[in-house]
Amino acid sequence: MERAAVTLDPTYLEYPKRRHGYDHDLYEWSAIHARKPVFWRNNKSVAVWVCVSLEWFPITPSDTPFRAPGHMQTAYPDYRHYTARDYGNRVGVYRLLNAFANAGVKASFATNSVIAERYPTLVADIVSAGHEIIAHSTDMNGTIATGLPVDAERALIAKSLDMLERATGTRPTGWLSIARSQSWVTPDLLKRAGVRYCCDWVNDELPYRFKNGLINLPLNHELSDRQIITVQQQSADSYAQQMRDAFDWLASEATGRILPLHVTPYIMALPYRIGALEDLLIELAARSQAWMATGGEIIDTWEAQQ
């Protein structure tokens, strides 16, 4: 039988990075069970890290370099998605703040820096309640990926950190990229901008260090309300059940683990969903193995044991 004409370049069968360890130089391989165990405060086994994404979507998406998840979907003007997202910043986030106060939880708020200028009252309410602010770009047009010029990326990172510092009096030490999307140079740009940890790489369940010194605190996208409720179309009750199952499993692994609860005001804080989260937080906060912690507290505790 005659073969079709060959079209695949011979280099397609060359593997220049087929070697021990990774095919990149960003961080080293290690298996979680082989590392020195981590112990959280008061010897709790599971650090429950609540992280809120606080997002403002311009009604004019720029798509530079890509359109963020949750962004505008219809022809201009997309009132539907602009307002449904902004609902989170007016109503939903206050339901979350109340839920955290009732459960005694201090959370991390991954915050678009323009929120601090547009809604200073909201950011003051978050900071005065003792929550942590993590830098989350400028607004939801501030996406990063290969293709964004390096100067523009550097300026975006600086602008986000500067705006949040001006508004809160504290320069954020943590960074979450929109959609967790980075370019090849993002870890170096973040490190040079003075960022201590990013939350973008979902390959682990403990913090680890990049070769350049930046720490990665994994914010598992699989456990997020966006993934479970918006993408996989499951109910808030199912979400809560899944978090309970995750907590139970992590608690059984005996050494220090992290359960990240990544929630979005316009998703989880709707009237018919918020109750499931309120009950979950009260229940988890009461568990004897649980340490309810911010990202910064987890990083402090982990780093002190390295």
Place this chain on the structure above:
Amino acid sequence: MHEGAPDPGLYDFSPYRDRKRIVWPGGKSCAVWVAPNLEYYEVDPPPHPKRKAWARPHPDVVGYSHRDHSNRVSHWRMADVMSKHGFPGSVSLSVALCQHHPEVVADAKVRGWEFFSHGIYNTRYTYDMSEEQERAIIEDSIATVREATGQTIRGWLAPALTHTAHTLDLIAEYGLEYTCDLYHDDQVQPVKTATGKLVSIPYSLEVNDHYGFFIYNMSPREYAETLVRQYERLADEGGTVMCIPLHAYLIGQPHRIGPFEEALRYIAADGRAWLTKAGDIVDAWNAQQ
């Protein structure tokens, strides 16, 4: 196969009704095998004209690091649960994992698992390969697995399920005995090849954890219930094969592993399941032909 023909000519029609009864060792009615995909995805693979490796510009941080979770965290979580309930693995292996993370391959070997090839990387696709190129990846697979584990591979699951019209002929020519790429049956079936003897063993797309979680959007508990129902029906019918194809970065997530363990506990306790490996299923089927 008949290249370009509407019917690829992979097998003859064989109705499920009135087939010769297959009985598994020990009188068991359903052969259950678990197929963990131990994979390596490259962060910056070369482009292929027919398929993009990543949805986003490289580095696709979530795509890559999600899969890297297998090799840092969830492989051991998944493997421990399997070992605890007596399920050996038949590994669908990106053979370059033997170079990148031999620690993962060694763990599977120590557990007594079987290895078959899933290509070099799951980011290198077979479409458009010349016969020489395809021979090269088969020979690479045989040599790499032999050197890393001492085993001679007996089966093939095409990398990222990408094929040419000649893949099945070639793997049979090299002495491989089973393919996991055909989904037309719940029993082992003969496959037509130019030379050599090849059978299809039921792998499964439908109860693959990837399909469960990302095609059917199941919750972890729904997926576990799906495995139990799949097993119950196949065990009732008898002479059947049930595969549970897994990816540690999916099934080994903390919210999924607990319900999955309950499904394994149920199947192991039922009494009708032969918990075994792909090669043993093929041997037992061949012995009854």
